Amino acid sequence: MxxxxxxxxxxxxxxxxxxxxxxxxxxxxxALNTYRLDLYQSDWKIEKIALFELFIVLSMIYGKVFYYQKERFLENLRLSDHAYRKYRRELENAGFINIKPGNKKNNFKNRYSVNFDCIINNIEEIYHFNQFDNKFINEAYKNDFVELFEHYKNKVENLEDSQFPYIYNR
Known part of the structure; x- marks a missing residue:
């Protein structure tokens, strides 16, 4: 105990x-706060936002390809199994995350990766940048988010892939 x-x-x-x-x-x-939540598209639910951000955080911690137990997703985000599967499927169908099913070689653990290029190319599907009357401010917000995700992408690509070293050493 x-x-x-x-x-x-x-x-x-x-x-x-x-x-x-x-x-x-x-x-x-x-690190969710109400101001940042307001930047997401209105059709994104809080559970989907939390799952999306957790995938980004986990990729920055573990590298390009990582695994994470479903029970930990459910516990950390306080999601039901149905909500987790629904929003994970939505993120996968949109191309924001990739899921490779587990096999005997990796103890049947799903391998996850975040597709930062898809996020950058479809940034307006995630966030809305028309909050202000001035279009230059809205464009500046969009550029800031693109730069942020490019920074995340570079950080993830430079991480040591400690969870699955055999995938990259073939």
């Missing part, structure tokens, strides 16, 4: 409403 120290002792444990202490780094891996 794991015993958690109190928040005053560690600064990374937070007390949940049920009285249990959780490591805030694993409990809330995303």
């Amino acid at each position: 794991i015993h958690y120290r109190k928040e005053e002792e560690t600064n990374i444990l937070k007390k949940d409403s049920d009285g249990v202490y959780h490591d805030i780094n694993t409990r809330t891996p995303l």
